Amino acid sequence: MSQTENRTRFRVEGMDCASCAAKVETAALRVPGVEAVMVSVTAATMVVTHGDDADMRALARSIGRLGYPTSRLDDGGKAAGHDHAHAHAHAADIVDAPWWNAPKVRPAAASGVALAIATAFGVLAPSLATPAFLLALAIGLVPIARRAVMAALAGSPFSIETLMTVAAVGAVLIGAAEEAAVVVFLFLVGEVLEGIAAARARASISSLVGLVPKTARVERNGAVEDVPVEALAIGTVILVRPGDRLPADGTVEDGASHVDEAPVTGESMPRAKAKGDSVFAGTVNGAGVLRVRVTAAAEDNTIARIVRLVAEAQESRAPTERIIDRFARAYTPAIMALAALVAVAPPLLAGGDWSDWIYKGLALLLIGCPCALVISTPAAVAAGLSAGARRGLLMKGGAVLETVGRVTVMALDKTGTLTEGRPRVTDVLAFSAERTTVLSLAAALEAGSSHPFAVAILAAATEERVPLPPAGAARAVPGEGVEGKVGGVAFFLGSPEAAARRCALGETEAAAVASLQRTGKSLAVLVANGRIAGAIAVRDEPRVDARDGLDRLRAAGIRPLMLTGDTLASAEAVGSDLGIEVRAGLMPDDKRAIVMALRSEGAVVGKVGDGINDAPALAAAHVGIAMGGGTDVALETADAAILHGRVTDLADIVALSRAVMANIRQNIAVALGLKALFLVTTVLGVTGLWPAILADTGATVLVTANAMRLLGWRPSAAAASGKPAWAFREPTHSQGGAGVV
Known part of the structure; x- marks a missing residue:
């Protein structure tokens, strides 16, 4: 059936x-x-x-x-x-x-207080130190052991909690209660920090809905009234004032304006919107009034879809377990079974002395106690995370640190990631006026505007120290540009199409404008009293270290790929400069679909971005990496963050991951090698219990010291090779400060 x-x-x-x-x-x-x-x-x-x-x-x-x-x-x-x-x-x-009210804070705090009291007893009343440390250990270990038991009953008998419990009990049996209490306390503190990170990520994703206004302005019977966004029916016409966020997806019915679509597409320049154009919820209207016909209900608008896509991507992404968890699944039961076998098999099968072989079984259990592994592996991860954090490379835990080094495809956003995230003046064309005059007049008309184009022109005028004459009667022309008078002469600065409606462009002028547009640049043409005076081109330029950063990724065996919501012309212009494969004109769900397709092909995908529009793809990738200066949602959705905004840091974070994983493999080899040696010698009767325990303690010291060497890790141009990164020096070239936003 x-x-x-x-x-x-x-x-x-x-x-x-x-x-x-x-x-x-x-x-x-x-x-x-x-x-x-x-x-x-x-x-x-x-x-x-x-x-x-x-x-x-x-x-x-x-x-x-x-x-x-x-x-x-x-x-x-x-x-x-x-x-x-x-x-x-x-x-x-x-x-x-607040974080201090989280459930896991209480056992960590109790363990810390008990450990501090035990330490004080060790100094002031040494005779009471051992009972005090045992009590401190019990306070921290009881909740861990309880979770270990419940996990075992639910089908996970060899969890990290089981490993911690075995290690702590084994440490007590060999007289190391102090070390056991400290390890348990540090484990509890680590869980608290993980909880804080998870809570912040949940809060940031929930805050996405705050991008959409709670109410919309609807015209009814000649009057305007505010209605809840949830009540907007498809087909309703809403009024969007200058500077307002759009409350719904829709189509422009009347009006013209520029709309900042960065939250949805990531494009650095606002897009002109006129009748018939589509607009998205959460984007910001410019200087014109728009009447918009709603095309999607509140639960289906663009921002709501982004929230769902992030959640679905997180739900579909298989969890990456801790390295020690995977190892514990095989190691812990194997050691327990071997100790039991040694204690029971010889007396039963060969008539051996029960007390002698039980002693050897106990010795094997103590020798096999994973203290060195429990301490050294997290020590390597902690040292690696600390070394990265000091250089602006943040990763949310050991699982992320492990995965970054296995990335085979790095999908990068364009705006704010490969580029600086703000347009700059690249060309000033002089037709019937001098170059400095064109820049000066354009800056005069744009003075006081916060439009990205205006900001770029004013920055160029300031940098070149051109005069800034006062402009009279300056006003924005929605969807076209800005106009005003300077010295009694009428000027207009706007799109080539709007300029052509005021004055025909000559053949030479039109060719120059078209040539710049083909390179992905946005142009504003200056019309002076009915004549074409000149034009200004702006573009969001690549970061100065972008080419070097991509070359270093390729050298590390990683394929770079650009995923952007920007126009194809702008994306291909930047992609051509940087030599990277381009996929442009993408919405957030398109980026996520490409990431999922790469995963299905067997690639280990890293996604790099800085905007809300990148959040679904960041969540869908094996590792999401947020660039510094990005939105809170991108930073919290991502698994890692590059705080200094350098593209070269991507190769560095890969190199750091590979160095840490190499260190962990070294630690495991040392710890297991010594254990194997003394397991054999103990069974053969060559060594007794205490020499073996001392050797195990020595192994703990060795692997911990090896892990601490990671604190000296330094990034370098050769770091992506996977060699021990602490052997590298800082680069001698000046790229270190490049591209900081």
Whole structure:
């Protein structure tokens, strides 16, 4: 008898990292009737595909016992049934509550206080130090051990919590209660930091909806009234004043203006809009009044789709587990089984002495205690994260640090990522006036304007120190440009099309304008008293280090690819300068689709961007990297951030990842090598318990010292090779400050 395939969404609270997601997924898959599970830490959601006979209440209870309160959501993302109000109020509390009220802060704080008290006893009353450290260890370890037990019952017996519990108990058995208490405290602090990062990411994505106004102005019966955006029906005509954000997607019915579409497309220059043109919710109207016919309901507008795309991308992205988690799954049970086998097999099979072989089994368990691994692997990750942070390379945890080094395709946004993110004057054409006169008059007309074109012209005029005469009766001409009088002469500065309507361009002038437009530049033509005086071209230029940065990515075996919402002409002009493959004219869901297609082809995808329009693709990639100066949403959706905005930093973050992974492999080899040596010698009776334990302690010191060497990591042009990066020196060229926004 066939079953219907159903999809049910849940809100899952308390998840901080990919390890949490893995445990939740495992527990859900153990429920009869569940066929597939997708978990998103950032969205705090879980989507379950199941048959008709699956008990969703039992699933929620099972996950709740792991320490992750779970409630069912309806199709709109709201809590279903009687849990609706409670779940939404609680979700708001999660976003708004200060970090120190988070559930995981209390055990970390209690562990820290107990550890401080035990340390004080160690100084003031040494005889009480050991009991004090044991008590401090118990305070921190009990919640970890409880989660280990619940995870084991839910199908994850060898989780990071199990590994921590075994390591702590083993450390106590060899008389290292102090070290065990410190390791447990640091583990709890790390969980708190992961929780803060996850909460901030959830809050930033939720804040996207704030880009759309709550109300819209609707003309009815000759009057204008404000109505809630949710009440706008398709076909309603709304009035959008200069400077307002558009409350809905629609088509211009009347009026002309320039609209800043950066939140949606990322394009640096506002686009001219006139009757029949499409406009998007969340974009900003310029100087003209627009009447817009609504074409999409509030839940289907552009910003709402971006929010959904981010959530869907997070839900569909398989969690990357911690390195130590993957290792623990095999290592911990293997050591336990080997110790039990050594203790029991010889007496049973060969008549060996029970006390002798139990002693050897205990010795093996203690020797195999993963203290060195638990300490050294996080030490390498922490050192790598710290070394990167000091140089403006931020990564949200060890899983991100691991994945960055495996990237094979780096998809980069154009505006604000490969380019400076603001237009600059590139050419001043002089036709019937001198070059400095053209720039001076244009700056006079644009004085006081905040339009990106005006800002670029004023910056060029300031840089070249041209005079700035006063302009009288200056006013914006919606959708065309600006006009005014300077010295009693009428001037107009605007698009070539608008200028041509006032004065015909000669053959030479038209050819010069067209030539610049073919290179992706935007032009403003200056008309003086009915004659073409000159023209000014602006373009968002590539960062000075962009070419070098892309070359270094290629040298590291990574294919760069430009994904941009800008026009094809502008994108190809920049792409030609930088020698990068271009895909232009993309909406946010187009970028996400390309990232998903690359993933399906087997590529490990890194996505680099700085805008809200990049958020869905950042979430869909294996690693999302936000450029410095980007929006809060991009920074929080991304897994990593390049704070200084240098394209060369992308190769550096890859090199840092590869250096850390090489260090971890070295640490594991040293720790396991020494353990294997003493496991053999102990079983053979060559060494006793204490020499083996001392050797294990020595291994801990060695691998920790090796990990600390990463603190000396320095970026360099050769860093992408994967060699130990601490061996490199700072580059001697001057690119270090290039491209900072």
